[in-house]
Amino acid sequence: MAPQDSATLIRPALGLGAWAYDRGEFVPATAPRLPLSTQGLHYGTGAFEGIRAHRSDAGVFLFRAHDHYRRLLRACRLLRITGIRHDAGELVDLTVELLRRNAHDTDAYVRPVAYKLSLLPGTPPGVSLHGVSDALSITTFGFPQSRAAGGVRCVLSGWRRPAGDSLPAQAKITGGYATTALAADEARASGYDDAILLDRSGNVAEATTANVFAVVGGTLVTPPDTGDLLPGITRDTLITLCREAGTEVRERVLRPADLFTADEVFLSSTGNGVVPVISLSGRDVGTGAVGPVTTRVRELYTEAVTSPGGARPEWLTPVSSHATPTTGKQG
Structure with a gap:
């Protein structure tokens, strides 16, 4: 799916972004439909991350996104989710592209989830990590700073x-x-x-x-x-x-x-x-x-x-259009 022109993007406020990354492609966020037999739904055999993008005068930056995706990939190994064909860097690039498609120019929240999907042919129903296909989905949300400053x-x-x-x-x-x-x-x-x-x-x-x-x-x-x-x-x-x-x-x-x-x-x-x-x-x-x-x-x-000029600039990944990272694989 080709990137959208910035003029056609829907700007999210506090809700779900208009686009999602689902099972190898960028799709409208309301389009994906999971089968009722989704194994991750039945048995909790999935792993997720929460990643923040923060707005400052210098632009919008993902914070420690590589570390979050490394942890997600470790969890995937634990659950035998072997079908995720991206490394952490490629997943960060996909996330930057998704945030741009959703025109997040304020604070945002990213939710990647990897999970067991469908029984492969010959696999009987039941709790299992073998014989089940894998899936990865990523959604983004407008997400303001915490209002709990007073405690x-x-x-x-x-x-x-x-x-x-x-x-x-x-x-x-x-x-x-x-x-x-x-x-x-x-x-x-x-x-x-x-x-x-x-x-x-x-x-x-x-x-x-x-x-x-x-x-x-x-x-x-x-x-x-x-x-x-x-x-x-x-x-x-x-x-x-x-x-x-x-x-x-x-x-x-x-x-x-x-x-x-x-x-x-x-x-x-x-x-x-x-x-x-x-x-x-x-x-x-x-x-x-x-x-x-x-x-x-x-x-x-x-x-x-x-x-980006603070204590640990290496923890920040730019999302703003004036600082373009390398685009990763999409599927």
Whole structure:
């Protein structure tokens, strides 16, 4: 399918972009139809990523897109999704092309998902990673900066984060997010903004779709990536930026009591960046307001995701038309 002239593109606001990449080609986003027998739908045998594009005075830039796609490809190996014929660089190029087709000139969110599709001839129905075809789809959305600058109210969830020996913690496996949905629904039904889940040992794992940081005794602390949590790319970004700026970050076990007595708590995620937690299960965190460490970390992050002249310019991939990358394969 040939690229569209920029004058004919529909400019998305906050919704789904007009175009998608689906199974080898660019198509109208409303066109794809999956068969009712789609294996990823039945059994959760898929993996996804969330990638952000941020607008700044210098243009629109994808942030750490190569790292996101490398993680997606690792998850594909785990699930025997072998039909994805692109490397990380080619997937980034496809994403840039899709963002341009959708004329995203403000902040945007990219959702690639790789999944098991259809039973191959001779494969009987049932749960299997063999004998099933693979598919890759990418959609984009207009996605503004987080409106949670003033902080969110969280609750310790009654749902536990699945153990790593039950569900791989290092990949965003679609089936694993049923627990996330239950925890988020429980929290919001009780009047909270988000939930923090514990692991099977009763230690802090992560929020529903974010990693957890706390300022404990003047030190910035986050649970170790060897625990039952997804070690997020934003989490890694913050640890790197803080250490390079001279702020100590310790990766160690966090107990619920550590959060209740912390001076500050914040969440980190691709979708929302750095989000202060001002209360936990009805108790104020610290002073009940956004603290100085959280404010500084958010400043470091904002500069990194929007400034090509910032601390890590290699993390940015330009989308703006004045900085054209090489176009990757389309199918």
